[in-house]
Amino acid sequence: MKTLKNIYLACFSALALSACHKAELAYISPAVVQVSNAITSDTLKGAIKGTMLAGKTYYFSKDITVNDGDTLQMQAGVRLIALGDGKTYQTAPAIIMHGTFISLGTKENPNYITVQNSAALHTEAEAQNYSNVFQGWWGGIICTPGPVIDGKPVPTGGDxxxxxxxxxxxxxxxxxxxLDAYTEGDPRYVIYFANITKNFxxxxxWLFGSKDDGIRVAGGKISVMRNTFELCGQGGGEFFNMKSGTLGDLAYNFMIGAATNALKASDAGGSGIQTNVNMYNNTIVNCGFRQTKSGRGGSINFEKAASGQVYNNLIANCRFGLRVTKDADLQNMKYNNQYFYGVTTGIAGQFLASDGVATFQPGDIHSDAAKDNDPLFYGYDLTKYDYVANPGPLTVSAQTPYVVTVGTSNFRLQAASKGLGAGKVDFQPMAAVTTTGDYGTTITPPGKDIGAYQNDGTGNQH
Known part of the structure; x- marks a missing residue:
């Protein structure tokens, strides 16, 4: 425990000395990890702090709050269960995070923040499972922003x-x-993060089954590496939605079945720090078909003065491909080496969204013909679902589970795939998050194979 605290202190010291975008000072929360403060009760309520112990199960049925300066930590193998039915805000408990939240699961012992499998507790019509995935059983994690004084954000709140x-x-x-993330009645996200001087x-x-956006970041330094996103958004919503003040990298994520875009970057919000994010080596499949608004819904979207680098992404059977609007920061955006695939001519005709200004680049793999350039996934047939008959928008009941969830599928590329060796590697991650170690990030650099899974076994480990 002392070693872990020392690591965190070292990370804090390194970050305090580093510089970041537009010469802003990079802050991280004070080293307040209280591993010794074990949480022994299995019921959480009110204001809490301390450490949920390895292998234990905890429950909460009302909102719980972590105060500014406090830390809530989960050791490996913890299950945190929200008890609610999602019918009203009183019965959809949330985690209100003014402080720092740390969940250190491992590959062998992952953590869960979820609901009960209610087969024995509810009628089948109320079951907390795939058939009712968009009920919105709990209120998510709400990370509040610090105040703005004299036009500058104050480094309160946590990582x-x-x-x-x-x-x-x-x-x-x-x-x-x-809190300012929502208006009354809005569906809440799995995570809302708005601490512009902090780290996400x-x-x-794994992120699964949100009613609207999976994650929305309204400012902050981000590192989003090697995750799996499945089935988010009932009739709209992104897997990962970024607003003004967001800086960082999103790479090696596997994403399947978003209602709208898998990844969206916008400088909307006016934080004073321009949204600048790199998106590379992601695999994005079957996104955009549940968006009910015309002309929206796809894979990767840059708009409203957002900037960044977009390379090595595999975009398969998405309603719209890369979308870069004319009001994005076109002078500072860079993109190339995308791999596009579609089973219909309609999908192929929108590899570059028609209401955007992006153009095909020399390193792109694409074709106007349907079913051309199959990426050759090891264990997923892209031709089974009939998108000719179902071009979207669709209800979730029309998108059968094997289309929008991973299941037993394998999205690695076969030896004959054109994606192997087609990636761009001569650029660097932004590395807006500078801490490393247990409480920091492990950034995987750009890979030579397109998509989230590298032929040498690196990249996404799911």
Whole structure:
């Protein structure tokens, strides 16, 4: 425990000395990890702090709060269960995070923040499982922003560090007087993070089944590496939605079945720090078909003065491919080496969204013909679902589970795939998060194979 605390202190010291975008000072929360403060009760309520112990199961049925300056940590193998039905804000408990949240699951012992499998507790019509995935059983994790004084954000609030953690089934309605992330009645995200001077780290984790956006970041330094995102958004919503002040990298994520975009970057919000994010080596499949608004819904979207680098992404059977609008920061955006695949001419005709200004680049793999350039996944047939008959928008009941969930599928590339060796490697991650170690990030650099899975076994480990 003393060693872990020393690591965190060292990380803090290194970060305090480093510089970041537009000469802003990079802050991280004070070293307040209280491993010795064991949480022994299996029921959480009110204001909490301390450490949930390895292998234990904990429950909460009302909102729980971590105060500014406090830390809530999960050791490996912890299950945190939200008890609610999602019908009202009173019965959709949330985690209100003014402090720091750390979940250190491992590959062998991942953590879970989820709901009960209610087969024995509810009627089948109310079961907390795939058939009712968009109920929104709990209120998610709400990480509040610090105040802005004299036009500058004050470094209050805390960091979020999530590793090898399952996050599932959030989306319960917001109540009156809710923190500024929502208005009353809005479906809440699995995570809302708005601490512009802080760090958001999501690594090797799983996000499943949100009613709207899976994660929305409204400012902060991010490192989102090697995760799996499945089936988020009932009739709209992204897997990962970024607003003004977001800086960092999103790489080696596997994403399947978003209602709208898998990844969306926008500078909307006016934080004073421009959104600048790199998206590379992601695999994005079957996204955009549940968005009910015309002309929206796809894979990767840059708009409203957002900037970044976009390379080595595999985009298969998405309603729209790369979308870069004319009001994005076109002078500072760079993109190339995308691999596009579609089973219909309609999908192939929108590899570059028609309402955007992106153009095909020399390193892209694409074709106007349907079913051309199959990426050759080891264990997933891209031709089974009939998108000719079902071009979208679709309800989730029309997208059968094997289309929008991983199941037993294998999305690694076969030896004959054109994606092997077609990646761009001569650029660097932004590395906006500078801490490393248990409480920091492990950034995987750009890979020579397109997509989230590298032929040498690196990249996404799910």
């Amino acid at each position: 979020v560090v999530l590793k090898w953690t399952h996050l599932e089934f959030a989306g319960g309605p917001a109540g009156p007087g809710t 780290i999501l690594e090797d984790s």
